[in-house]
Amino acid sequence: xxxxxxxxxALDEIWAALAEVPDPEMPFVNLVEMGIVRDVDWVDxxxxxxITPTFAACPAYEVMGxxxxxxxxxxxxxxxxxxxxxxxxxxSEWITEAARAKLKAAGLAPPPxxxxxxxxxxxxxxxCPHCDSTNTSLRNSFGTTPCRMIYTCNDCxxxxxxxxxx
Amino acid sequence: MKQSKALAExxxxxxxxxxxxxHRDSEWTGHAPILEExxxxxxxALDEIGHARLWYELAAGVTGTDKSRYPDQQVxxxxxxxxxxxxxxxxxxxxxxxSMLRQYxxxxxxxxxxxxxxxxxxxxxxxxxxxxRNEEFYHLxxxxxxxxxxxxxxxxxxxxxxxxxxxxxxxxxxxxAPLPGELELEEMVPHSHSLFMLWSSEVTQFLIEAGLxxxxxxxxxxxxxxxxxxYFPALIADLQEVAQxxxxxxx
Numbered sequence: 270x271x272x273x274x275x276x277x278x279a280l281d282e283i284w285a286a287l288a289e290v291p292d293p294e295m296p297f298v299n300l301v302e303m304g305i306v307r308d309v310d311w312v313d314x315x316x317x318x319x320i321t322p323t324f325a326a327c328p329a330y331e332v333m334g335x336x337x338x339x340x341x342x343x344x345x346x347x348x349x350x351x352x353x354x355x356x357x358x359x360x361s362e363w364i365t366e367a368a369r370a371k372l373k374a375a376g377l378a379p380p381p382x383x384x385x386x387x388x389x390x391x392x393x394x395x396x397c398p399h400c401d402s403t404n405t406s407l408r409n410s411f412g413t414t415p416c417r418m419i420y421t422c423n424d425c426x427x428x429x430x431x432x433x434x435x
Numbered sequence: 436m437k438q439s440k441a442l443a444e445x446x447x448x449x450x451x452x453x454x455x456x457x458h459r460d461s462e463w464t465g466h467a468p469i470l471e472e473x474x475x476x477x478x479x480a481l482d483e484i485g486h487a488r489l490w491y492e493l494a495a496g497v498t499g500t501d502k503s504r505y506p507d508q509q510v511x512x513x514x515x516x517x518x519x520x521x522x523x524x525x526x527x528x529x530x531x532x533x534s535m536l537r538q539y540x541x542x543x544x545x546x547x548x549x550x551x552x553x554x555x556x557x558x559x560x561x562x563x564x565x566x567x568r569n570e571e572f573y574h575l576x577x578x579x580x581x582x583x584x585x586x587x588x589x590x591x592x593x594x595x596x597x598x599x600x601x602x603x604x605x606x607x608x609x610x611x612a613p614l615p616g617e618l619e620l621e622e623m624v625p626h627s628h629s630l631f632m633l634w635s636s637e638v639t640q641f642l643i644e645a646g647l648x649x650x651x652x653x654x655x656x657x658x659x660x661x662x663x664x665x666y667f668p669a670l671i672a673d674l675q676e677v678a679q680x681x682x683x684x685x686x
Contacts, residue, residue, distance in 0.1 A: 272600065278665075299554020324482070324485070324487070324570060325482065325485035325486055325488070325489055325567065325570060326481045326482050326483075326484060327485075328481075332651060341467070355489070355562060355566065356558075356559070356562035356563075356566075356597070357562070357563065358565055358566035358569070360569075364675075387569060387572055391572075396636045408471065409474065409475055410472045410475060410571070410573050410576055410577045411474055411478035411479070411577070412474070413474070413476035414478075415482055415570075417482060419471070433573065435569050435570070
């Protein structure tokens, strides 16, 4: 018996399309450069997309999955499965330098690199994304989403959010 | 086989603590003293409920149940008598001092437990603990800051904090009792009693530094997680109300 396979789209083209799917809460960065899309693979006629949630209770995951499917449907890929991978845990170390620059340009201080030592890095001063001053004060460990903290710059007086190191 | 049953019981107890604490915390949403704290505590509540889901999903994996449905089944359709949370997390939210202090006492203990579970030889368990630990770090930093702030704030804030401590302290002793299944998981999970000794000396010193009198004796201690407080049935009725009216409700 002969099974006729529809031509499969190359993975690099798929990765390029996924790099156009914005983060629902921070549309200036995409899900690939945030390190959320971990892997893409064809399993028979189905495209399997592996994503790793950032914060356990992030409410944006269903939207992310739906947006990924929508973008892939534009490539005429009908069978898409979204799989969650929890191990290893997502870490802000996976955010690319390009995405860090975009966060900063949008007024969100990027998370500092911490190589696993959160306790230490949280003692370091946070630079204001507007004026680069490190004379800043933490106002709240929780911002408009669980993944952000609120600071005030003591020099330019602007409040700003930082994406939490995790 | 016996061990997977013990592990499932252990995980459900962890999940139940997080879920009920998150539920109580969420009662502050829209009612916290200032807007920033409203946002912060709503975030903490959301995190706790998210952590509960991770533990329930792991329990589903252990018992071979459908992971996508199991957390909702446990939360919305399980009778009150089958829950295994501590009475500490069941108590009504009280005033701001009470809720902040409860969260601090719980978070401080949990940080030790997660540290221990992260080192577990059971890899899926260690992975989930590592994930939760990093998020919990922000909770503890936040609630820890409230203890001296209220303990040494005004006469009124000190009075309320002391009253909260007097009421919470006996219930907090329950943290030291072994979790369901714990004794059968010997090498896999930390001993609650050892964690409790660490926790007890750490929080006692911190509370004293915050100007509070730590009650001398533990007082009445209910260590059996199958025994619930008088407040629990009403909490569960509230939590499950919509699901009981319409089990297939979508929103």
